[in-house]
Amino acid sequence: MFRSIKNEKLEEDNKRANEAVERLARDRLANSGHLHSCGKRIRIDRVGDMLILDGVLPSFYLKQLLQETLQGIEGIKRIDNRVDVQAEER
16 A cells, blocks of 8 residues: 555656646747747657657758757756658648
8 A cells, every 4th residue: 555655656746747847848939939839739748858749840940949949958868859840831
């Protein structure tokens, strides 16, 4: 029983830490001049010390800017940028 409660607490702490990092990443996108409108197209997941980025952006420039904007977040050592680039149709 004690072990189960301890595991539940660790899982809850990890969940809160992941949510905090994901929220910080979203805030960085929202405050970025070029990426603020792209945030809804990007999925951000934290797995251990890695951020996984997924979604679609209209240019390679924005894909690279996305990755650079999210570097340096405490506790994140790697960014796996799986974002696809598809030019917007006019």
